Amino acid sequence: MTGWTIEALHDDHAQALRESAVLYDSRTDHQRLRVFENGLFGRVLTLDDVVQVTERDNFIYHEMLTHVPILAHGAARRVLIVGGGDGGMAREVLRHASVEHVTMVEIDAGVVEFCKQYLPAISAGAFDDPRLELVIDDGAAFMRRDGPGHDVIIVDSTDPIGPGEVLFTDTFYGHAKRRLNAGGILVTQSGVPFVQGAELAGTMRAFTALFADATCYLATVPTYAGGPMAFGWGTDGDAREASLDVLATRLAKAGIETGYYTPEVHRAAFALPGYVKRLIA
Template sequence: MSRWLVEQLHDDFQLGLKADKVHYDSETEHQRLVVFENRTFGRVLTLDNVVQTTEKDEFIYHEMLAHLPILAHGAARKVLIIGGGDGGMLEEVLKHRGVEKVTQVEIDAGVIDFSKQYLASICKDAYDDPRLDLVIADGVDFVASCAERYDVAIVDSTDPIGPGEVLFTDTFYGKAKNCLAPGGILVTQNGVPFLQGDELTNTMRAFRALFADAACYLATVPTYAGGPMAFGWGTDDPAKRQMSLEVLEQRFREAGIATRYYNPAVHQAAFALPTYIAEMVG
């Protein structure tokens, strides 16, 4: 029998999704994992009753947080992913043939194990790729002692509650920057500004203190309700955000990647901010 699962991430706003069938419902050491079927969105993953990803709209979030910084960089060989246990981010990053190594740091091995079983349409065979260096650890601890340097670092975190809370601190961002090679790019998920404005404001304050070029860009993901979602951007090479459309188009063609949301024109336009979000960024 179907039932409604209600996300109560926000005090004054709820998101309800009909669960036609529950495939998985279990507590791990860190959080409660649920995978259920929804007629519109396919399989839906929630952590502690908060929607993380769905089969039908995951491509928007993962494409914009993976392809945009990699193509902006232009020569990314090593990529760091913090979080992203569903494997969608890893799968998108590995589409880039020029990427030689991806280190993924996930705090909860249980998320990866059940994603391979229940969300195979999202992660596909990414966890079998020989370029993957999978580390089961707290992302905060990893960046604090990181010896390698990465061209792109992607923070694919949950919302700033529970295990994901520490991934939104100034200390974490500073340590993450230290993991970057010269000219490297750090990108983060920063929630829906209309409902989570402090999240974006605090991240941008930290990024402005850390990077020569600090900004954010947007994408609209249907199940992250409440308006467009923001992604933080930080690098010490301002030219990487100013790439011409022609250069981006050439890199996109050479990458040979099929996408459903990302394209070079969207890449450039994503940095154009509505006034209310621009005021949060400062």
């Protein structure tokens, strides 16, 4: 359809977004990048015609992949982000004044540069924060090397095709665990279980072998079509047991206003429907 972007990530299901204006369309060494305006979602970034982020609903995804592990941990000082070239994940992590250092590893410098220009509201100045160290590198290669430990590791990957495929392997997760400090937490983008069940099942199989506490939690992001999105959770600590009162106290101390995350949503996100429970069993 002329004037529409058709995302056909799944064989039997697609979504369409109207393009009121195309602002950017170019192929890098790794993928095709496009930014267009949509009347409902504002500016939309797609990679190889798959929606990655929008101005309107990105807060849900970014808040749930950052505030859940950071507030559950309670004392996170060093955070590693793998992927996240649009800067939204760094934006939310850096809202925590208690976080002293953030390393962001992005494979494609082109993504970072054009997001700064065409989607500045997503990063909201995060790239200028002196606590952020931006590393242009392959995330899997970076994780294999020795380096400092982290209290929280966030894998903000694309779907397991193309450059993002290596970020869904057992080997990658094993290397990530090695980079966690004691009591550290690994969280991952694990797809939409209703239409990408194998993706979540594979992640949970690896996490169960690696971590004492391995599960997932959910959030509904409108442009990630097909139902609630799952986020993998792995730790050897007891952070998931943080009570509602503890989470509320930590959020108040952080002084952060959120659009989706609340302590109640945090706790409820780990209450899984039957079809998801069966996928991760």
